[in-house]
Amino acid sequence: MEDKRTILIVEDDKYIINFISMSLKKENYRYYAAKSVEEAVSLFYANQPDLIILDLGLPDGDGIEVIERVREKSQIPIIVVSARQEEQEKIRALDMGADDYVTKPFYMGELMARIRVAMRKHIQVPGSQMKEDVFTCDYLSVDNEKRKVFIDEEEIHLTPIEFRILNLLIANRGKVLTHHYIMDEIWGSTEGVESGNLRVFMAGLRRKIEKEPAHPRFILTEVGVGYRFSS
């Protein structure tokens, strides 16, 4: 029983709880379901889940409140499920500390994949391993010490900013990074930095490390939100 991971579902629609919990059961996860902000917070304290699936629209408040209160205590992955079209809500949730989001309607396979990525990432990083010496994934390998990037063993040249962006993405792989967050990390502040700048750097970086820019292997764009590094 010990190896069973626990997931907290925060969602107020019984049909959605139903099909998420069925899929979780099939994947051998243990789960709890909360239907309100208060219930979510108390279940979080009582059961110490490994991951939270969170709907932003809850009857007694905003799901973002849950993120705030969970983040006071823990860094466990939070995946936001949102029916809202408004990009701002998602971005706010991500900036508040959510790791990822899926928009309704979504396929269960998609959510399961996100859960797996988030879990893996969470286990991998017990605080220390933020910077691996050499990161290798598929045909891409990044040598942090020598500051070199290889595609199929062949070295490619990245500008310092491109290198830093790539490193930031790799360190947060699987997680959606908002434009705001990346600009803040790379340029220190978002003041005076055109958001177009970042997009141009990303497009340039993608041209260098992706074999097929139309079907990116590593750098996925979340239009209107940010970027995600897929490992």
Place this chain on the structure above:
Amino acid sequence: MKKLIRHPQVVYIARLLVIMTATTVFSIWLSNFGIGKENTLMVFMVGVLLTTTCTGGYQYGIVVSVISVMIFNYFFTVPLHTFAITNTNDIVLIFFFLTASVISSSLTVRFRKQLEIAQKNEQTARLLYEMSESFINVTGKDNIIQLGIRYIYEHTKYESAVELQDETVVDGSNGKYTSKDYMMVPIIGLTKQIGVLKIYNHNQGLTTEQELLIKTAANQIGIALDRELIYSEQEKIKLDMEREHMKGSMLRSISHDFRTPLTGIIGDCGLILESDGQDMDSIRQLAGDIDEQAAWLMKMMENILNMTKIESGKFEITKEQEVIEDIVYEAVRHVAGLQEHRKFTLTMPEEILLAEADGKMLVQVIINLLDNAMKHTQEGGRISLSVSWRNGRAYVQVEDDGDGISDDMMGHLFDEFTTSSEGGSDQVRGIGLGLAISRAVVTAHGGEIWAENRLEGGARFIFWIKAEKV
């Protein structure tokens, strides 16, 4: 001296003296020719009449009559050069002269006064006419009120302010006056009071003319504002009616188009529920159908949502700098079956194109165009998407080798609820919002979108938005 001249009484007395001297000299000169004193008196009568017309009141006429009598008495009646009268004839003559001159001078004065009043009335009437005429050509609440305030200031020298019931305040005095030394005149529209006009007259009262002018100005402001109100209300009603009509046809269209997939979903579910779970393959097939139909419903709903945003006039795009290729790739990723069931080619320029755009909405535009291409091509048909850059514009072009656009569709392709499925097969469904939304989005970006038939067959949709090369 000049001050003295300005005083009207001084001028009148001067005129009086001149006329008197002239008449006296003239009569003495006439008497040298042996002209009778009756005629001399006539000359004096003319003098009296001249004086009354040239001066400002009949008191001058009376004074002149008396002086004339004395001069006549002195120079022309026996005994000459005395003020004594011996002849009874002369007394009668003088008496009637006096009476006649007094009556005629008072008549002249009255005539003059009436003339003056008539002139003044005409002036006021012209002023009021001018004012009401100028109100006809003015539109816009502020302009109307400003005009009224200006008129009042020009013709009464009083500043004023207008406060309407909808809390619009236009102050012609720049808020100089805070105390309560103003007079209030109601501004009344056709049916009800719509505000007040405050005249800063320092509680000094107004002349009849000023009052008339101010009241007319208030009335004109009221009428003009009412006219404005009625006009805008009419426009609003017209717009509302159109919107209502839109909503009606939209709802009809939606309920019709949603019923079909919902019937399908309910049917499929019924079959699954009734099956004993043995025939897994057909269950999977049914679930696939449900999935497809639900996805279609979802897509329609999103389009309707976008459309209502546009219709309600709250269509706002939030522009950010976006790289065109991100948008294109995102759109391509979202069109199901594009890569698997069609021969799809994608051409992107070497350079990175950066545009001020609402990424999400542009993705929707491209998805709509690609969806259309999917709808109008058969399995294995060709669809190509190419992006190019010319003169500061990024052109996005979607081509297919399907059945093309018929002539009668061409004209209203981008109108709402234009679909090619009227009476057509059930396979091609849509409520005709995609292109309408696309056009609204592209227009909101300051670009253009159009469609044409390819010579080789099939349709071509092109749109451009401003973009720069990086």
